[in-house]
Amino acid sequence: MTTKPMVSEKERLELAGPEELALVNAFFVMLKTAQYVDSNNATFQTQSAKFYLAFRRMADERGRVSIKISDGRIFVCDRLVRFDSDGLVRARIVSDVWQSLGIGGVAFDDSLDNRQIDKFVHLVATIKLTERDHNRIAERLRELGIEGITLFGMEQKTPQPLLTAEKRSFLRRAARATFFRAISVVEDVMAQAAEDKEVDLSKARRVVHSLIDQIAEDESSLIELTSIRDFDEYTFAHSTNVCVYALTMGVRLGMDRQRLSDLGFAALFHDIGKIKLPGDLIRKPDAFDENDWAQMQRHPLLGAKTILRNLKFDRNVARAALVAFEHHINEDFTGYPALTARRPTNFFSKIIALVDTFDALTSGRVYMKKAIPPDEVLRKMMYQMNIKFDAFLLKMFVSIIGIYPAGTLILLSTEELAVVVQNNPENLARPVVKTVGDRKGPHTEYLTVNLMLVENAERKIVRIIDPKKYGIDIKSILLSDR
Ligand SMILES: [Fe+2]
Ligand SMILES: [Fe+2]
Structure with a gap:
């Protein structure tokens, strides 16, 4: 049978634990295996047994186990699953496949045995293109005599209720205070690093947490501020913009607070290496010549070094150094620095590379001397530069920013x-x-x-x-x- 979805706002707030994570990971691996081998294959059997064990445990307790996809995020029994980077990649492969099947989720009844689940998984994994429709799959399940599996349709997004004028004005005021505090924190940290001092990061950490709180409640108040372009020292505002965009992505991806904090921190200081370059170059009003470019391309390495040298070492500092180093490399390795051994960049670097380019192009202040309207930038990024960025993240960013970003x-x-x-x-x-x-x-x-x-x-x-x-x-x- 099919029903309409499924995840209410309230339910979204509940977070999944390790049990749900283990279950969904086992499910994804089983699905992937089913694409290549039949259900008697030993590898498939091992994966299937793993999933069934996790399923049994949960079903005994809750009677029914559901896995749903909403807004690119995965919910097990209506609890949001927070993945690590590898998990996110697996989750997005499954969410892409399900989207193409028109499936928004599936619920398994307690009564199911592992043979029936295996059949279902093979059906989904091997379905012909012409049958890619969740109603058709439900029909096939009936033909196979499988009962106890409910397929959900894709989520019909309910219009977001508009905030009251009062609430909106409160959130906008709070967003402004945090936004400008972030700019001044970046400025302070960069000034201290420029003098080669050891930098105290407590303020930076606090401001990142304020940004996270704000975005979790209302992302548009902060996003509209990113469209203010006339700052004297654009690097600080740019770093703050990149942080706002990156955190908005992180929140949508369901990252937990610690990871959001690491991501926000890395975003805030991704361009810190620029303080080691001549100020005239950064502020140069004309287009860059070849020599300027050669200079500019040093900022990722200088940034990583500055972070490791001047920012007190802890876990988010190590990640920030990596992001500073990688944020111009590009998915297709056409960026800089050129690597002798090509390895995929860090997941945070992928997010930051994408939002950094969007901000640089729309502002016309970083490298480019002419601002390009946001709709044109997004078109360019979608159609001309889509090999430079992670396709899944790019799609997600467009859905956040919209065709007409707040503030346009x-x-x-x-x-x-x-x-x-x-x-x-x-x-x-x-x-x-x-x-x-x-x-x-x-x-x-x-x-x-x-x-x-x-x-x-x-x-x-x-x-x-x-x-x-x-x-x-x-x-x-x-x-x-x-
Ligand atoms: Fe940069
Ligand atoms: Fe940048």
Whole structure:
């Protein structure tokens, strides 16, 4: 049978333990094995026995065991599973396959025996392309006489409730305070490292935790701040932007707090090596020549060295050094530094490389001297640079940022100019916006409009607009309470 999903917001908050992790890992390995061998094969039998044991234990206790995928995250018995890097890779392979099958999850009843589970796994692993549909699979299960397996359809995303004006304004104020604190922490740490002093990282650690709390509650308030581009020293704001994006990805990936803290820390200091380069080069207003590039390409190694030398050693510092070293290497190894032995980069480096490029291109302040609108950058990244980045992470990033990232100024078909406030995940082309002006210039009163609502159907997004063109001061809008 098939039913509609499945995971409520409340349930999402429950975290899985080692039992659930072991069960889902055993399930993934069994699925993978089933793609290559039949059910009598000894390797498959070993994997199947492992899964069945874990299943039995859980089913005896709970009566039914479910594995669901929602938003790229995996839930066992409605508890969010937090994976390590290897686990994440396995999970994403399965979630991609299931997505193509239209399956959002599966529940196994207590009554099932291992033979029936083996049949199901083989059915899913070997299903023909033409039958890739969860209703068809459910039908096949009936034909095979297997009862006790429930397939869930893909999740129908329910529209996110909009925050009340009061709550939104509170969250925006808090986001601003944290954002600017992060910028000043990066500035302090980089200044101390520039003088070759040992750096105290307690402030950095605290600010990363504040960012995590904020993102867990409302990511758009921080994301809108990343679109402020006119900072004098862009490196500090850039590092903060990269940290906000990376943590947003980490939260979506279901990372636990310790890993989020490591990731945020690595993001904040990924470009620390730049303080060892001449200031004129970093601030150079013209395009880089060959010599400038040769200089610039030293910053990953300088960064790793600076982190190991000046930042007190602990586990997130070691990872940060690796990320600083790897963040320009690229998935296809076309970046720098050139490696003699090619090995895959760290999972954190993959996340940071991706969001770093997005911020660099949209800001026009790092390496590139001209800013590219975010929609164009995302298109470039999706279609021209997709071999440079991890495809799964890239897809996830687009779903976070949307076509029109929070903070972007757009022109509506009603001739209004509006700032994007929040994405509607179910329709990235119809975000929540705030009208701030028209072609004649800025308005004094702003109006928040959800473009998803039918009453706003006549407001179509025409294109992204450069705020300077109509005298719109995007920075003061983003920093205001209106
Ligand atoms: Fe960099
Ligand atoms: Fe960077």
